[in-house]
Amino acid sequence: AQTVTQSQPEMSVQEAETVTLSCTYDTSENNYYLFWYKQPPSRQMILVIRQEAYKQQNATENRFSVNFQKAAKSFSLKISDSQLGDTAMYFCATSSTRVVGLIWGAGTKLIIKP
Amino acid sequence: ETGVTQTPRHLVMGMTNKKSLKCEQHLGHNAMYWYKQSAKKPLELMFVYNFKEQTENNSVPSRFSPECPNSSHLFLHLHTLQPEDSALYLCASSQRPPERGVPPSTDTQYFGPGTRLTVL
Numbered sequence: 001a002q003t004v005t006q007s008q009p010e011m012s013v014q015e016a017e018t019v020t021l022s023c024t025y026d027t028s029e030n031n032y033y034l035f036w037y038k039q040p041p042s043r044q045m046i047l048v049i050r051q052e053a054y055k056q057q058n059a060t061e062n063r064f065s066v067n068f069q070k071a072a073k074s075f076s077l078k079i080s081d082s083q084l085g086d087t088a089m090y091f092c093a094t095s096s097t098r099v100v101g102l103i104w105g106a107g108t109k110l111i112i113k114p
Numbered sequence: 115e116t117g118v119t120q121t122p123r124h125l126v127m128g129m130t131n132k133k134s135l136k137c138e139q140h141l142g143h144n145a146m147y148w149y150k151q152s153a154k155k156p157l158e159l160m161f162v163y164n165f166k167e168q169t170e171n172n173s174v175p176s177r178f179s180p181e182c183p184n185s186s187h188l189f190l191h192l193h194t195l196q197p198e199d200s201a202l203y204l205c206a207s208s209q210r211p212p213e214r215g216v217p218p219s220t221d222t223q224y225f226g227p228g229t230r231l232t233v234l
Contacts, residue, residue, distance in 0.1 A: 009154065037225075043202065045225035091157070100170045101147065102223070104156035 002027050002096050006105035013082055014113050020067075021077045021108045023092030030054075033095045034068065034075045035102065040088040048090070051075065079110075087112045117141040120205050120226035127195065128234050135190040135229045137205030145211030146188040147223065148180060151202040163188060164211035195233045202228045 004025045013019045025034070036048040051059045051068050058066050063083075067076045075094075079086055089109050093102040117140045127133050139146060148160040162170035163182040177199075179191040188205055205226040 004156065042227065044227045045204065045206075047222050050222070093157075100162055101159045102157075106154055106156050 002094070002098065002103050004092050004094055004103050004105035006090075006092055006108050008108045009106075010109040010111070012111035012113055015082060015084060017082055018078065018080050019082055019110065021079075021090050021092075021110065023075045023077070023105055025073050025075065025092070025094045025103070027073065027094060027096060029096060029098075032097075034066075035093045035095075036064070036066070036075075036077045037091045037093060038086075038088045039091065039107075040085075045091070049077065082112045084112050084114060086110060118205060118207055118224050118226035120203075120229050122229055123227065124230045124232075126232045126234065127192070129195060129197070131195075132191070132193040134192065135203055135205075135231075137188040137190075137226055139186055139188075139205075139207040139224070139226075141207060141209075141224060143207040143209050143224070144185055145208045146182060146185070147206040147208075148188065148190055149204040149206065151204055151228070157204070161190075162211060169211060192231075195231075197233050200231055200233045202230050204228045 006023050032053045034051045037045050038048045039045045049059050049061045049064050051066050058068050063080045065078045089107045091107045092105040119138050121136045144165055146163045150158040150160055159172050160174045161180045166182045177194050181189040206223040208221045208223045210221045
């Protein structure tokens with residue numbers, strides 16, 4: 001079965017620091033998408049960033065960027081100049097033609113300390 | 115606010131009760147989803163609806179019964195639940211429904227705030 005692994009259950013950094021959340025996945029497909037979702041304590045999950053596997057260029061969205069290593073099946077999220085509002089659960093997910101919907105990781109709890 | 119609302123936000127019920135969760139999306143999307151979120155586990159997709167038709171049921175026990183009267187509303191009817199059913203139940207919507215065997219799209223899922231369910 002295809003899986004997504006987030007090896008860091010919890011992380012904490014000081015405000016303004018840069019933090020990287022790791023994600024590895026297992027797939028035999030060539031055409032897929034990767035996503036990072038954020039779930040703040042209020043619990044509404046929102047999309048942070050997505051990457052198309054056939055694009056070599058790493059996606060960026062303001063302070064959020066990814067390091068996509070297709071051969072290594074790695075998709076890490078870097079948050080620069082972290083802010084208190086970045087405190088949340090972060091979920092990595094991938095699409096697959098073999099299942100309906102996304103395949104999700106178990107999440108990383110990120111705490112930004114003042 | 116992402117355009118997907120869920121009520122109630124919190125629900126405590128006994129094992130013999132019958133209750134319903136409600137989800138409404140104001141985004142004009144065609145697909146709606148129910149997920150179960152348990153602590154330290156990946157999201158579990160329960161049901162998918164496409165234009166009111168159920169397209170996926172991930173081996174969910176019959177004590178969970180979904181209903182989709184139109185593409186904007188989704189219900190999850192609960193009866194004779196077990197304590198292990200306690201979790202956060204998330205509703206989501208997307209413009210295009212996912213299909214097995216079809217190359218994936220960039221379609222983003224928009225989530226509601228969830229209902230925290232506790233079964234006593």
